[in-house]
Amino acid sequence: MEGDAMMEGTRDAAEPADFGAQPAATGPASPGGAGRAARAAQRRAFAGRYALLPLRLFLGATYGYAGLYKLADSHYLAGAGDPQSFYAQSLAAKAHSPVGWALAPALHQPTFFGLLIAFGELAVGLGTLFGLWGRIAALGGAVLSLTLFLTVSFNISPYFLGNDLPYLMAWTALVLAGTPYLSVDGFLAGRAERDRRRGLDEEAVRRRTVLDGSIAAVALGGAGLLVGSLTATFVRRKPKAGTAAPSAAKPVGGGGPKASVAVADVPVGGSATVADPGSGDAVYIVQPRTGQYCGFSAICTHAGCTVNPPKNGQFSCPCHGSAFDAATGAVITGPAVKPLPKYTVTKDGDRLDLGPLQS
Template identity: 75%
Template sequence: MMEGTRDSLESDGSGNEQPPVPTGPTGRTAAWKALGGRYALLPLRLFLGVTFSYAGLDKLADRHYLAGRGDLQSFYSQTLAAKPHSPVGALLEPALHAPTFFALLIAFGELAVGLGTLFGLWGRLAALGGGLLSLTLFLTVSYNVTPFYLGNDLPYLMGWTAMLLAGTPYLSVDGYLAKRAGRDRARGLSEDAVRRRTVVDGSIAAVALGGAGLLLGSLTATFIRKKATPSAAGTGAPPTATGGSKVSVAAADVPVGGSATVTDPATGDAVYIVQPKAGQYAGLSAICTHAGCTVDPPKGGQLSCPCHGSRFDAATGAVLTGPAVRPLPRYAVTKDGDRLDLGPQQS
């Protein structure tokens, strides 16, 4: 009886026995359903793999990402802006002390996770890494997004959870190694020998893929990334603080349609001094009112948040596009000779 039951099962070559698929119209329907079930997570796997590979390379190619505290779009500045609003803000302190190390760790981590997922190599380990990255971003960048479904890191975390449960058994290096292990068992190799061969070959593939990713990331950072331009935080002489807490900047450093960056001495937040029209000056907080990210300098009459896409009017700070609902806080700016003095927050 047990032998007959055994013979009624078929093997897919990976050691997992599958029931035979009946023939005929009903059998073809069942076959399509089985095929759909087998590859149901393939679109999610491709999306996550491509997205995280692109995200890692995009960071390495971004001239602002490693620019340091002088650039409001850098990893350091974004982490500093997220720290007061994060439930794990205290844990971000090491990243502020060694921003270059942690910035590169995240960028190359995303690239490694993406490539591992795309090629299906150690798929569950890659999914675990992707889940940890998404959880970190959720707790720092998008934790305070309201309503929660507007933040994109939580859906990524759920996607990685599905990949962690399912692994990458099909159209993958993991699947190839599993099928070969099944053939090795059928040839009579011992379980220890099969496991050792799988681990060694998987490690060789991981080293090769990791080396390719490291080379690709290094080439991207070397030949594509450009140095940050001074316009990201104003040009010319840096802003100065005089008279205790008085902050000023040279008027020549604030072109029409442009900005210079100063710091609110009361809060430590970055502030853009802008000149939307000739002779018209204003100060706008650089901290997005949605989730606390640092908005980009004005361009085309707008201030854009790189985290969730909110846009603000560069003259008034009014919300042009959500998810933000509150305008950017405004500051008084007065001209004193050839300098612009930052006044108190008005709204």
């Protein structure tokens, strides 16, 4: 059955060469007219055969790069102490997602699920680029896109500003079409047809195709695992200077818990990260100008992603590109329309204490 499924993903239904052409005119046709019609039919057939190739290359390269990008990012698997980590992003999405309950396993085992997603994206990308078990690879891409849509992009309004739903539709096209041309699938299918014409038994053809496809999958998967591991080991980017992990809430005097950081941890133009004692959300304490301290929620007001620490006077959201002023929290670039919530920050000796939410 597995062999049937794979072979089904590599064969196209036969179509007449003049599919989509206008009915031929009655009466004798000139040799020149017949030649032009034949060449036009060939061009249409060529275009139809490779129509999805640009989409396939784009999706394969994008998902392969996305997997390597995650493995190279030191923040991705940093855990609860880093607002840019997989854990922090999942926790932020949980409150806004219609399937937030399904994120509980990922929050309990963030390293396992983070690696699963990164290597899953890499496997989908490689399988799509090389056209190996193309429908299965495309189905994996569709599942990943659907997961991101339900967790990250579901509440984006209007819906077309989110990018995960278009990716889902693009993967659906490859699930339906497979990767029959310029691909390992196409090579195996072509060889199987030649074996049939030579009179080879159908069961032997199927067995040979499944075996060689499995060998190719193991080889490609091993290469992807090696590249991903080397990327995680040697290319992993170091955290940028000027950021600090969230500090624990500390009791001050006889009052309730307060979040506090050292003044030295907040350079001009940089930030330190604390946790809101009430909600647990990450908050950036920043010093946009010398001696001016304020705090901003790290949760993007667009879809609930965690914005990056300030750079060049801006907070940027990695999910959909919104940008906020690091001195005021105001929206600079959409799709977000609301500013980041602002907190008061008071200086107490060599410490900065997070105050109440202002807006």
